[in-house]
Amino acid sequence: MKINMHPSKKFAFDVGITFIASVITLPLGFVITVLLGRYLGAGDLGLYRMASTIYGIAMLVAAIGIPAAMIKYVAEFKDDRTKFNQIVSSGVITSLFLGIGFVALFYFSSGLFADIFNMPGLSGLLKILSPVFPFALVGGALLGLLNGLREMKKYAAATIIQSVLMVVISVVLIYWGFGVVRIVIGVMLSSAGSCLFLMWVSRSYFEVTLEGYVQNTKKMLKFGVQIFGVNAMEV
Numbered sequence: 001m002k003i004n005m006h007p008s009k010k011f012a013f014d015v016g017i018t019f020i021a022s023v024i025t026l027p028l029g030f031v032i033t034v035l036l037g038r039y040l041g042a043g044d045l046g047l048y049r050m051a052s053t054i055y056g057i058a059m060l061v062a063a064i065g066i067p068a069a070m071i072k073y074v075a076e077f078k079d080d081r082t083k084f085n086q087i088v089s090s091g092v093i094t095s096l097f098l099g100i101g102f103v104a105l106f107y108f109s110s111g112l113f114a115d116i117f118n119m120p121g122l123s124g125l126l127k128i129l130s131p132v133f134p135f136a137l138v139g140g141a142l143l144g145l146l147n148g149l150r151e152m153k154k155y156a157a158a159t160i161i162q163s164v165l166m167v168v169i170s171v172v173l174i175y176w177g178f179g180v181v182r183i184v185i186g187v188m189l190s191s192a193g194s195c196l197f198l199m200w201v202s203r204s205y206f207e208v209t210l211e212g213y214v215q216n217t218k219k220m221l222k223f224g225v226q227i228f229g230v231n232a233m234e235v
Contacts, residue, residue: 044180051125051184054113055106055132062102062137065224066091067144072223074148088145088206090216095141099134106130125184132188139195142202154201162194 070091077083110126139158146155169186176182 047119047121047125048180048183050117050119050122051129052187054122054126055129055187058102058106059133059136059140060228062098062133063095063140063224063228064098064221065227066095066098066137066220067140067147068227069220069224070141070144071148073220074145075150078149082211085207085209086212086216087220089208089210090213091141091144091220092138092208093210093213094217094220095137096134099137102133102137103130106133121180125181128181128184129188132191135188135192135195139191139198142195142198145202145205146198149205158194158198158201161197162190165190165193 070088073087073091074084077087107127107130110123110130113126114120114123143155143158146152146158166186169189170183173182173186
């Protein structure tokens with residue numbers, strides 16, 4: 001039986017869960033940095049860092065504020081089952097389409113980035129990393145769903161799982177003597193694993209529908225672009 005919690009206590013609980021997740025994931029990120037610096041060497045570490053930076057910027061552009069829009073509209077329409085299903089479906093499907101589009105864009109522009117930064121090895125890494133976008137963007141939309149529903153235990157679990165997978169895969173690949181290429185594969189696998197977990201835990205919250213897809217997508221993108229613009233100006 002689900003126990004209703006006072007709003008102020010629920011808010012404090014959510015903040016606590018999110019803080020605990022951050023406390024767990026931040027050291028894991030530090031572990032990855034230490035391992036990469038110790039075993040990859042300066043050249044490969046530089047390639048990895050550049051690939052990660054380009055990927056991070058591309059993710060901000062590709063997501064175009066949809067996770068934030070998911071949080072807003074999920075919270076707003078959670079008591080309207082029909083509208084709720086439409087909003088969540090629009091966010092997830094649009095994220096999937098954007099992810100597929102960015103796979104091609106990232107893959108075919110990889111040589112351009114390599115030329116700009118004069119790093120020939122960068123092209124191969126970006127091509128390997130390109131399939132991550134559908135997983136990362138759909139996962140981001142589903143995190144927005146859980147956040148909007150204030151299911152912070154599952155939200156925190158997903159973020160922790162991705163970090164743990166990244167550390168475990170990186171350690172295994174480094175132990176086997178693989179280089180930076182395999183570490184990039186580890187990034188992709190950890191993102192895919194996190195996305196699959198999010199799909200599993202979110203499956204009972206909504207039903208996929210195409211009803212009102214265009215209208216709801218326009219609404220979400222309009223809000224998302226505004227959020228993206230604000231974040232871009234802050235950066």
